[in-house]
Every structure is written in C-alpha cells, then in structure tokens.
Amino acid sequence: MQPHPLRRGLSSASPLPSLRGLLLVSPQELGRRPASWAAAAGDAEAELRGVREDVKQLLKATSCHPILVRLGWHDAGTYDKNITEWPKCGGANGSLRFEIELKHAANAGLVNALKLIQPIKDKYAGVTYADLFQLASATAIEEAGGPKIPMIYGRLDVSAPEQCPPEGRLPVSYRTNPKVAPRQEIVALSGAHTLGRARPERSGWGKPETKYTDIKECQDEDLLVLPTDAVLFEDSSFKIYAEKYAENQDAFFEDYAEGHAKLSNLGAKFDPPKGVSLE
Numbered sequence: 690m691q692p693h694p695l696r697r698g699l700s701s702a703s704p705l706p707s708l709r710g711l712l713l714v715s716p717q718e719l720g721r722r723p724a725s726w727a728a729a730a731g732d733a734e735a736e737l738r739g740v741r742e743d744v745k746q747l748l749k750a751t752s753c754h755p756i757l758v759r760l761g762w763h764d765a766g767t768y769d770k771n772i773t774e775w776p777k778c779g780g781a782n783g784s785l786r787f788e789i790e791l792k793h794a795a796n797a798g799l800v801n802a803l804k805l806i807q808p809i810k811d812k813y814a815g816v817t818y819a820d821l822f823q824l825a826s827a828t829a830i831e832e833a834g835g836p837k838i839p840m841i842y843g844r845l846d847v848s849a850p851e852q853c854p855p856e857g858r859l860p861v862s863y864r865t866n867p868k869v870a871p872r873q874e875i876v877a878l879s880g881a882h883t884l885g886r887a888r889p890e891r892s893g894w895g896k897p898e899t900k901y902t903d904i905k906e907c908q909d910e911d912l913l914v915l916p917t918d919a920v921l922f923e924d925s926s927f928k929i930y931a932e933k934y935a936e937n938q939d940a941f942f943e944d945y946a947e948g949h950a951k952l953s954n955l956g957a958k959f960d961p962p963k964g965v966s967l968e
C-alpha cells in the first residue's frame with residue numbers, strides 16, 4: 690500500500706489472464722463449520738493461522754493483493770443496516786461464493802479471486818468462506834505494506850444461494866455519495882484504491898493500459914480517477930479528511946485499519962459471539 694490515499698502506482702497485481710473466465714462453484718455444503726469448532730477454540734486459531742500463512746504464500750506467488758481486497762469488500766459491502774434479520778441483512782457471510790452473486794455486475798472478475806483462494810478453503814474445511822474472504826483481504830492489505838488490521842474471526846457462512854443479497858446493494862462508481870459508511874470512513878476506505886486497477890472488461894472503467902495516479906494532482910488525463918474517488922478532493926465534507934490523509938500517513942493508516950475492521954464485521958454473525966482473535 691502506498692503512503693497516500695489514492696496515490697496509485699502499483700501496476701495490476703490482479704488475476705492471471707489464464708484464470709479468467711474459469712470456475713463456477715457450487716459449494717452449497719462447503720463453508721459449514723463443524724459444530725465443535727467454537728468449542729475447540731485452540732484448533733480454530735491454529736486453522737486460521739494456517740490459512741493466514743497460505744494466503745501469504747499465495748500473495749507472494751501471484752501478487753493478487755488488490756483482487757483479494759476487493760473480494761472481501763464486496764462480500765461485506767452488501768450489508769443493509771435497515772434489515773436486522775441475518776442473513777437477509779447481507780454483509781460478510783460468504784454469500785459471494787455462489788454463482789448467482791458472482792454474476793452481479795459489480796462483482797465482474799471476482800470469480801478469479803475465488804478461484805485463487807479455493808484451494809486454501811479446500812485445505813482448511815473448518816474455516817468459513819466469510820472468514821477466509823476477510824482474512825485474505827486484511828492479510829493482503831498488511832502484506833502490501835498497509836497497516837495492521839485488528840481482525841476477529843468466527844463468521845458464519847450462509848448455506849444456500851437463495852440467501853444471497855439482491856443485486857444493487859454495492860455503491861456504483863458514478864454516484865458520488867456512497868452510503869456505505871460515515872464520510873471519514875469512506876475517505877479512509879477509498880484509500881484501498883491505492884492498490885490494483887480497473888478493467889474495461891470487468892467494471893467498464895479504465896483502459897487496457899490504465900495507470901494509476903495521485904488523484905489530488907490529476908496530472909495525466911490518461912490516468913483513471915473514478916468519480917467516487919475524485920469527489921474526495923472536490924466535496925468539502927470529504928476533502929477535510931482526504932487532505933488530512935494526504936499529509937499524514939499515520940493518521941490514514943490508523944483510520945483505514947479501524948474502518949477496514951469495521952467493514953469486515955458488517956452483517957457478520959460470529960461463533961463464538963465475541964469472535965476469535967489471532968493476536
């Protein structure tokens with residue numbers, strides 16, 4: 690992760706071209722944790738640590754940090770705070786493993802992220818998809834040089850595609866007032882766009898050769914700036930935070946880590962109820 694929110698410089702580190710268009714999973718039964726999992730807290734921790742090590746190896750081998758971060762965000766970001774019932778409220782519940790949700794327009798390309806981490810899921814059957822997605826995302830941020838995210842684990846998975854959220858809950862790039870979080874959090878979380886890129890064949894944004902930029906300067910008209918990113922330096926209610934993070938990496942990291950952890954818990958149901966920490 691680069692020091693400045695939205696200062697882009699890393700070229701694409703996302704999925705290997707050879708993986709495009711692959712994989713349709715039907716893991717209805719996968720992702721269910723054995724009933725004894727919560728009781729055996731030590732085992733759960735050991736498994737989660739194993740997962741974390743394997744994710745680190747995957748990151749080293751493929752540099753897939755950006756798409757794993759996007760995967761975690763798109764599982765959690767479907768949360769609707771007006772719905773109290775789980776899993777109707779959406780959020781970090783592993784529903785993004787199902788084909789029906791992977792086919793939502795906003796999730797274009799994320800099947801490649803699932804393909805990358807499915808072998809880790811197969812190896813650690815007791816770990817849920819919901820935890821795996823969030824663990825992979827947080828580990829990707831940390832391994833990319835970002836802050837340590839104060840994560841907890843123990844998220845339950847939904848078990849059937851019928852439990853997936855309806856399409857349209859994630860924010861879209863041309864609507865510049867996303868309702869996912871309070872303003873300060875949106876600005877901090879948008880700093881995740883310091884990683885990765887956009888692809889015309891997925892979101893429709895970007896060009897095959899898209900580069901990334903420090904959007905505060907906007908020096909090169911070829912560089913991609915999503916409307917939701919540009920507004921961070923245009924609208925005064927966002928700008929106050931964007932300027933602060935541009936000046937102060939410690940402040941950015943602190944608020945990003947807190948916002949990311951909060952995002953990763955949206956809509957999640959934990960077993961045990963207080964979750965499991967690896968620290």
Ligand code: HEM
Binds near residue numbers: 704862863881882915
């Ligand atoms: C505020 C609302 C947001 C909008 C409208 C938005 C939109 C987008 C779009 C259109 C792309 C390009 C996807 C592609 O073409 O493959 C993208 C990429 C990405 N987004 Fe967001 N995003 C938002 C928030 C977030 C948040 C909160 C995070 C994480 C905390 C995040 C992480 C990423 C990452 C890491 C990529 C790069 C993926 C890659 O290179 O494969 N985004 N986003």
